[in-house]
Amino acid sequence: MILRSKLVQVRQQMAQNQTAPMLELGTSLLNQTTAQTRKLTDMEAQLLNQTSRMDAQMPETFLSTNKLENQLLLQRQKLQQLQGQNSELEKRLQALETKQQEELASILSKKAKLLNTLSRQSAALTNIERRLRDVRHNSSLLQDQQHSLSQLLLLLRDLVQERVNASAPAFITAGEQVFQDCAEIQRSGANASGVYTIQVSNATKPRKVFCDLQSSGGRWTLIQRRENGTVNFQRNWKDYKQGFGDPAGEHWLGNEVVHQLTRRAAYSLRVELQDWEGHEAYAQYEHFHLGSENQLYRLSVVGYSGSAGRQSSLVLQNTSFSTIDSDNDHCLCKCAEVMSGGWWFDACGLSNLNGVYYHAPDNKHKMDGIRWHYFKGPSYSLRASRMMIRPLDI
Numbered sequence: 461m462i463l464r465s466k467l468v469q470v471r472q473q474m475a476q477n478q479t480a481p482m483l484e485l486g487t488s489l490l491n492q493t494t495a496q497t498r499k500l501t502d503m504e505a506q507l508l509n510q511t512s513r514m515d516a517q518m519p520e521t522f523l524s525t526n527k528l529e530n531q532l533l534l535q536r537q538k539l540q541q542l543q544g545q546n547s548e549l550e551k552r553l554q555a556l557e558t559k560q561q562e563e564l565a566s567i568l569s570k571k572a573k574l575l576n577t578l579s580r581q582s583a584a585l586t587n588i589e590r591r592l593r594d595v596r597h598n599s600s601l602l603q604d605q606q607h608s609l610s611q612l613l614l615l616l617r618d619l620v621q622e623r624v625n626a627s628a629p630a631f632i633t634a635g636e637q638v639f640q641d642c643a644e645i646q647r648s649g650a651n652a653s654g655v656y657t658i659q660v661s662n663a664t665k666p667r668k669v670f671c672d673l674q675s676s677g678g679r680w681t682l683i684q685r686r687e688n689g690t691v692n693f694q695r696n697w698k699d700y701k702q703g704f705g706d707p708a709g710e711h712w713l714g715n716e717v718v719h720q721l722t723r724r725a726a727y728s729l730r731v732e733l734q735d736w737e738g739h740e741a742y743a744q745y746e747h748f749h750l751g752s753e754n755q756l757y758r759l760s761v762v763g764y765s766g767s768a769g770r771q772s773s774l775v776l777q778n779t780s781f782s783t784i785d786s787d788n789d790h791c792l793c794k795c796a797e798v799m800s801g802g803w804w805f806d807a808c809g810l811s812n813l814n815g816v817y818y819h820a821p822d823n824k825h826k827m828d829g830i831r832w833h834y835f836k837g838p839s840y841s842l843r844a845s846r847m848m849i850r851p852l853d854i
Contacts, residue, residue, distance in 0.1 A: 638659045639656070639657075639658050639659065640658055640659060640660060640661065640721070640724075641658055641669075641681045641721060641850070641851070642656065642658070642669065642671030642672070642673065642679055642680060642681040642850070643679035643681070643850050643851050644658075645658070645671055645673075646671070646673045646678055646679045647679075650671070650673060651673055651674075651678075652673065653670075653671060653672045653673045653674050653675075653678075654670065654671065654708075655668055655669070655670050655671075655707045655708050656668075656669060656670075656671050657669075658681075660717050660720045660721065661720050661723075661724060662720055663717070663720065667703075667713075667714075667717060668707045669681055669682065669707055669713065670682040670685070670707040670708060670711075672846075672848055675732075676730065679850045679851075680730065680848035680849065680850050681713075681721070681848060681849055681850065682707070682711075682713065682846060682847070682848045683712070683713040683717075683718050683847050683848060683849055684711070684712055684713065684813060684814070684845065684846065684847035685705075685709065685710055685711055685844075685845070685846050685847075686710055686813060686814075686817060686830055686842075686844055686845045686846075687709065687710060687843075687844045688709075688710065688817075689710075689817030689819065690709065690710055691704070691705040691706070691709070691710035691711065693710075693712070693800075693801045693802070693814045693815070693816075693817075694784065694800055694801060694816070695712075695783065695784075695801075695802060696783055696784060696785045696786075697783045697785055697786040697802075699712075699783075699802075700712060700714070700715055700781065700783055700802040701714060701715050701716050701753065701757075702714050702716065703715075703716075703717060712802075712814070715750065715753070715757040715781060716753065718750045718757075718849070719750045719751065719752055719753070719757060721849065722748060722749045722750050722849070723749075723752075725851050725852070725853075726747060726749075726851065726852040726853070727747075727748045727749070727849045727850065727851055727852060728744065728745060728746055728747065728748055728849065728850055728851075728852050729744070729745040729748035729761060729847065729848075729849050730742060730743075730744045730745075730847075730848050730849075730850075731743040731744070731766075731768070731774070731813070731832075731845065731846070731847050732845065732846040732847075732848075733768055733832050733835055733842055733844070733845050734842065734843050734844040734845070735835070735836050735840070735842055735843055736820040736821075736823055736842075736843045741766065741767045741768035741769075741832075741835050742766045742767055742768055743764065743765075743766040743767075743768040743769070743772060743773070743774070743832075744764070744765050744766050745761040745762065745763055745764055745772075745774075746762060746763025746765075746852070747760070747761065747762040747763055747852065748760070748761050748849060749761075755780075756780035756781055756786075756788045757780070757781040758778055758779065758780050758781075759774075759775070759777075759778075759779045759780075759781070759804040760776075760777055760778065761774060761776050761777075762776065764776070768832055768834060768835040769832075769833070769834020769835055770834065771834060772834070773810040773811040773831075773832045773833045773834045773835065774804070774810075774811055775804060775806040775809055775810070779804040779805070779806050779809075780804070781802060781803070781804055782794075782795060782796045782802065782803065782804075782805050783796050783801075783802040784796045784797055784800075784802075788805075789805035789806060789807065789808065789809075790805075790806050790807050791805070791806075791807045791808050793808070795807075795808040795809070798827070798828065799812050799815060799827065799828050799831075800812075800814075800815050800816050800828040801814030801815045801816070801828075802814055803815075810831075810832075810833035810834065810838070811831055811832050811833060812828075812829075812830070812831050813830055813831075813832070813842075813845045813847065814830075815828050815829045815830045815831060815841065816828050816829055816830075816841070817829075817830065817841070818830075818841040820843070823840065823841035823842075823843075824839065824840055824841070825839050826839055826840075826841045827839050829841025829842070830842040830845060832845075
C-alpha cells in the first residue's frame with residue numbers, strides 16, 4: 461500500500477511536472493500569436509494608409525501623365541514640322557548648289573574668254589609698243605634731220621650776216637667793249653629782246669644768245685627754251701655740253717657756257733612754265749651756280765620763290781647732270797633713259813624740262829615728258845618752258 465501510495469504520488473508529481481511546461485508552452489504560443497496578430501494588424505493599417513495615399517495621388521499622377529502625353533504629342537508635331545522645313549531647306553539648298561554650279565561654270569567660261577581676249581590684247585599691245593618704238597625712232601631721226609637743217613640755216617644766216625657785215629661799217633671795232641652776258645648788253649643801251657652775240661670767258665669764239673630784256677626787270681640770258689617740239693632734246697653729253705638748237709627758238713645754251721658765266725659772278729635763275737590750258741607759273745632761285753665738267757656740271761640753287769608750287773621741283777644741292785651716255789644720278793636705273801633727255805636727275809626726281817615734247821591731248825600720263833611736279837603733277841607734260849639767268853646784283 462505504501463508502495464502504491466508512493467507510486468500515486470510519483471505519478472501525480474510527474475503529471476504536475478508535465479502540465480507546467482505545457483501550460484508555459486501554450487502561454488508562450490499564445491503570446492507569440494497575439495504579437496504576430498498585432499503586427500499583422502499594424503501592417504494592414506500601414507497598407508491601408510499607403511493604399512489611401514496612392515488612391516489620393518492617383519488623380520495627380522493621371523493628370524501629369526496626360527500632360528506628358530500632350531507635351532509628347534506637341535513635340536512630335538513640332539518634330540514633324542521641323543522635318544518638313546528641313547526637307548524644304550534641303551530642296552532649296554540643293555537648288556542653290558545647282559544654281560551656283562551653273563553660275564560657276566558660266567564664270568569659268570567667261571574667265572576663259574577674258575583670258576583669251578587678254579592674251580590677244582596683250583599681243584596687240586606688244587605690237588603697238590613695238591610700233592610706238594619705231595615711231596619714236598623715226599621721230600628722233602626726223603628731229604635729228606630738223607636739227608641738221610636748223611644748223612644749216614644758222615650757218616647760212618651767219619654767212620649772210622658776215623657778208624652784210626663785210627659790206628657795212630664794222631659794228632665792233634678794236635678796243636670796243638665785249639659783252640659777256642645780256643645784262644651787260646642791256647646796260648649798254650639795248651632794250652629790245654632778241655638774239656645777241658656775247659663773248660664768254662675761255663670760249664674760242666662768240667656765242668649767239670637770246671636776251672630777254674623786258675620780263676621781270678629784263679637782263680636775262682636764256683639757257684633753255686621749249687615751245688613747239690621742233691628740236692630734238694634726246695642728246696648725248698657732248699651736245700648738252702656745247703649746246704644745240706636755235707637761240708631764237710628751241711635750244712639748250714650749253715652746260716660749259718653756263719658754267720663759265722656762273723663761275724665769274726653770282727647769278728639768279730628763273731624758270732617759266734606754261735601748261736596746255738594756258739596757265740603760267742614761275743620758279744625763281746636767288747643763287748644759281750653750275751659746276752665744271754669735272755664736277756659733272758653739278759647744280760647748286762638757293763632761295764626758292766614763285767608760283768610753281770609751294771616747294772621746289774628742282775633738287776637744290778649737289779645734283780650732277782646726266783645724259784643717256786653719262787649716268788650720274790642716284791638711282792639704280794638710268795634716269796636719262798627712263799625719263800629721256802639730259803637733266804639734273806636725283807633719283808629720277810620731280811622735274812625734267814628736257815623730256816620728250818608731247819602735244820595735247822597726248823601730254824598726260826607721260827613720265828618721260830616735260831615735267832614740273834609741284835606745278836602740274838608727276839606725269840603731265842608741259843606745253844612750254846624757259847630757263848634764264850642774270851647776275852645777282854641786278
